[in-house]
Amino acid sequence: MGWGSHGETRPVPERLLAPQRRALLTGAPRGGLSRLSRTFEPQVPALARPPLPLQLPQDPGAGAARLGSAVELGEQPADQRRGAAGAAAAGTLLILLIFLLVLLLLGQAVGAAARPPPQAALRRLHLVAAPPGSGGRARPWRAGGTGLRDPPPAPPLICRGRGGAARCSPGLGSLSSAPVGSPQHLAAMSPPAPVAAAARGLVLAALLVLSLAQAARRPNVVLVLTDDQDVFLGGMTPLKKTNALIAQMGVTFVNAYVPSALCCPSRASILTGKYPHNHHVVNNTLEGNCSSKSWQKIQEPYTFPALLKSMCGYQTFFAGKYLNEYGAEDAGGVGHVPPGWSFWYALEKNSKYYNYTLSVNGKARRHGENYSVDYLTDVLANMSLDFLEYKSNFEPFFMMISTPAPHSPWTAAPQYKNSFQNVSAPRNSNFNIHGKNKHWLIRQAKTPMTNSSIQFLDDAYRKRWQTLLSVDDLVEKLVKKLEFHGELDNTYIFYTSDNGFHTGQFSLPIDKRQLYEFDIKVPLLVRGPGIKPNQTNKMLVANIDLGPTILDIAGYDLNKTQMDGMSLLPLLRGDKNVTWRSDFLVEYQGEGYNGSDPTCPGLGPGVTHCFPDCVCEDSYNNTYACVRTMSTSWDLQYCEFDDREVFVEVYNLTADPHQINNIAKTIDQEILEKMNYRLMMLQSCSGATCRTPGVFDPGYRFDPRLMFSNHGVRARRFSAQSL
Secondary structure (H helix, E strand, O other), X not given: OOOOOOOOOOOOOHHHOOHHHHHHHHOOOOOOOOOOOOOOOOOOOOOOOOOOOOOXXXXXXXXXXXXXHHHOOOOOOHHHHHHHHHHHHHHHHHHHHHHHHHHHHHHHHHHHHHOOOOHHHHOOOEEEOOOOXXXXXXXXXXXXXXXXXXXXXXXXXXXXXXXXXOXXXXXXXXXXXXXXXXXXXXXXXXXXXXXXXHHHXXXXXXXXXXXXXXXXXXXXXXXXXXXXOOOOOOOOOOOHHHHHHHHXXXXXXXXXXXXXXXXXXHHHHHHHOOOHHHHOOOOOOOOOOOOOHHHHHHOHHHOHHHHHHHHHOOEEEEEEEOOOOOOOHHHOHHHOOOOOOOEEEEEOOOOOOOOOEEEEOOEEEEOOOOHHHHOHHHHHHHHHHHHHHHOOOOOOEEEEEEOOOOOOOOOOOHHHOOOXXXXXXXXXOOEOOOOOOOOHHHHOOOOOOOHHHHHHHHHHHHHXXXXXXXXXXXXXXXXXXXXXXXXXXXXXXXXXXXXXXXXXXXXXXXXXXXXXHHHHEOOEEEEOOXXXXXXXXXXXXXXXXXXXXHHHHOOOOHXXXXXXXXXXXXXXXXXXXXXXXXXXXEEEOOOOOOOEOOOOHHHOEOEEEEOOOOOEEEEOOOOEEEEEEEOXXXXXXXXXXXXXXXXXXXXXXXXXXXOOOOOOOOOOHHHHHHHHHHHHHHHHOOHXXXXXXOOOOOOOOOOHHHHHOXXXXXXXXXXXXXX
């Protein structure tokens, strides 16, 4: 089976369509509940049907309507169909094996029933029909001695009349001398032995089939991925339904991080289970390997969805934002469908809410600005519900739903535009202060911020929350749909974001990309089979763990992968004495214009993402790598910048959770050197070497060979006095 396998498109026969859909096709009255009401009802199929020039009836004010022809399955390439056929063949083979086992058991049961009874079974009294001339009386026969005496005729006869006028016919025998209710009468009225044995065999086979089917029922997985949703500054607060349906029904990881605080590198880490230095996506540009031809050739065939489909037989569904440069003409346009996806509904380029293009299994479909059919978060919700309605029931499934919210331009659904009017960005201790003793890019921010900048970031914060309310609705619909179909108890649901966000911290207006907690820390909620409700886990986890976890759930051998992350499954199950990491790597390669930023020409070349008051959020030498450590003795972050200063930032988050005081010049020299060595080792790690003990672990040892195994990182020694 090839890596680039996809599912085959087949139209759904009309007999399988929901009543609402049949009504639309035939012109009959539809009736029933509105499909857009908050209470659940079956959805109109949109995924598994040929294209139809059809606009479905809409229910204003309740979100995007069912999409009609907007979400049908397009024709897929031959190599994709071959892959789906292989995956389907695996399920079909299991069914055939079970069917053959049933036939075998049934044949054995019938054969056993048809064999002559043993002698012991014959040693009991039988009544034989009275033959002609016997006076009409039934006579006994017995087994005894070395053989049968007076054996019963075969078949027994029932005779009426006397002498030559008697007429005999086959039957169960005359019971004229056996009283009704006697053992002889009951035995005569019982079903024939072969029929009873066959019935018992069928019951046994049915029970065995049910047992095998239950054992073969692998869990489903759903991953909901938001865009730029922080957790450090209250980003989960508006999601009341999501907290109730996932967090309170499962586990919340309170120390979940990303290895790069930017969309494309972080999403590449989710898909590959690798650090950026191993998947080589370093920023949001094609030149930075974001959805480039190189990414498509080297990394995409080995992402965890590709393995789920080709090696585990999962049907896979993607809807939403993929990578920031997906759909670029220089990288194949929207006609490129990555290997491993049975159903593909990907957004061209970066997050939008209206006026966007989707790749519908490789075919471009343009959307406008009509809320009822175009608002992207609701469109993704409806596509997901349609998939759940008409997916195959013979294969487990994986869904990845990647919403635009709460990314800019922060366009809320009409019903939520007036929400949170009294909400503003948090004024915590690092809000609107000068970033002293920090990298030059942070120090250049103007403090205090202007009133217009503060008003702008407060407005952005409020709008971000408004867009998340539609995500909350999506999660609710998804959970209800799974529950309606009886799939919820066998489905893991993951909820997370690609990176955090800041609004005014260290006087930086709005963005991500920085090394601080508000940008690298993300929400991670999980519910599913075997997970106890309302749990909190403090282990240090990262989004490179999502791929290994989902493959582990599917039963794939993780030793066959080159992933840097670890499976969270032992933590989800609540296993005791789990050996876990105490640190992980954060790395980022800055972006900047070759010339001056047009907003702030006075700053010279090399900067980008500048605001009108000439505060810039990124630059070429905003390139850094960090070790984020959590152990019983230290909660520490150590970072180095690749610039002329060779700048170092170190924070003790136990004493300074908002990372205000850089302690690089005052921390113990031995700790500084150990962290420097550990950083170089992690920057060179791959696979299992990324999971070696951290500096403060009992099993830690410094091996200089690990620092130069892959990338030739040059060692640099620092002293507290030289910083």
